[in-house]
Amino acid sequence: MIELYTAATPNGWKISIMLEECGLAYRAHPIALGKGEQRSPEFLAISPNGRIPAIVDTEPEGGGDPVSVFETAAILIYLAEKCGQFMPGDLRGRTDTVEWLVWQVANLGPMLGQHGHFALYATEKLPYAIERYRNEVLRLYGVMDRQLEMRDYLAAGQYTIADMACFPWVQTWKAQSIPLAGFPNVQAWYERLKQRPALRRGMDLMRAGMAPNGQFTDEARRNLFGTGSKQ
Numbered sequence: 542m543i544e545l546y547t548a549a550t551p552n553g554w555k556i557s558i559m560l561e562e563c564g565l566a567y568r569a570h571p572i573a574l575g576k577g578e579q580r581s582p583e584f585l586a587i588s589p590n591g592r593i594p595a596i597v598d599t600e601p602e603g604g605g606d607p608v609s610v611f612e613t614a615a616i617l618i619y620l621a622e623k624c625g626q627f628m629p630g631d632l633r634g635r636t637d638t639v640e641w642l643v644w645q646v647a648n649l650g651p652m653l654g655q656h657g658h659f660a661l662y663a664t665e666k667l668p669y670a671i672e673r674y675r676n677e678v679l680r681l682y683g684v685m686d687r688q689l690e691m692r693d694y695l696a697a698g699q700y701t702i703a704d705m706a707c708f709p710w711v712q713t714w715k716a717q718s719i720p721l722a723g724f725p726n727v728q729a730w731y732e733r734l735k736q737r738p739a740l741r742r743g744m745d746l747m748r749a750g751m752a753p754n755g756q757f758t759d760e761a762r763r764n765l766f767g768t769g770s771k772q
Contacts, residue, residue, distance in 0.1 A: 543567035543620075546584060547594035548574050549747040551650065551709035555613045556594045556620075558705045558743030563624035567596075571747055587611065598623070614646045617702040627702050634697035641688070641696040641703035645710070649685070652677045653710050657717055678717070682724045689726035693733060700734075708734050709744065 543560060545567050547553035560567045572578045572593050579591045588595035588611035595611040602623065610616045618639075621628035629635050656674035659667055685707070688695060696703045711731055714721050721728035734740055 542599045544597040544599060545569045545594060546572050546587065546596070547747070548572050550574075550593065551653075551713065552592075552613050553594045554709040554744050554746065555706050556596065556616050556743075557746040558708065558740050559617055559620050559627070559702060561739040561743040562705065562737075563620060563626050565620065565624055569746060596620075612646075613706065614642050617642065617706060621702050627700065627705070629697045629699065629701070634699075637696040638701045638703050641701075642706050644684075645703065645706040649681050649707060650710050652681055653713060653717065657713060660717060675719075678719060682719065682727060686724040686726045689730050692726075693730070695730075704730075704734060705740070708740065712744070 543565050545556060545560065547556060547569060548571060557569065572584060574593070578584060579588070579593060584595070585591055587597055587609040590611060592611070594613065594616065595609060596616055596619075598608045598610070598619075601608040608619075610619045618628065628638055652674055656671065656678050659670040659674060663670075685695070692698070694700050694704050695707065708731070711721075711727065713719075714731075721731060
């Protein structure tokens, strides 16, 4: 059994998508980020960085004590190796997949996260910050669009954990006002992945608990962003 500690965020959905796709039995435990549960001693014991998601595998390969894993790239690789799916076994395919997975966690996710924060959630709108991150997001969408030219998926000629990592962030395009029409290969990839039933189930996890239109209490802002009502 995989115990999944998560919330309704793009990073959280990466893992619920993977668990739905690979068919591993799991149990989801919501972490109330706005209440600061990510900083509880119990959660920090499995996720020292105090960020969701994290997993505990109660039945690890070879037996023994449960194994906890934090950081989405590490979790995706762990689950791919556990279920033997969505990570090519050959050297070139695996390398290609890991490259694009790392590209997502080091580039696409952080830049969309920063753009989303300053454009949508910050109470003081800072044009320089919004423009700076938007320009970088557009550059990254261009990188992704070029990679998807003549390809259905990002890496290794098949659907992999690299696609699962990118999809939940790309699906924020409407909220972040990033028209996919400007990136036709990304748009085709996005529409293709949306047809996957397991992906849709993963994306639905805990979605009902999301804050509407980024409206948060001062306490939630402090817990989510380390700030109060002024930023």
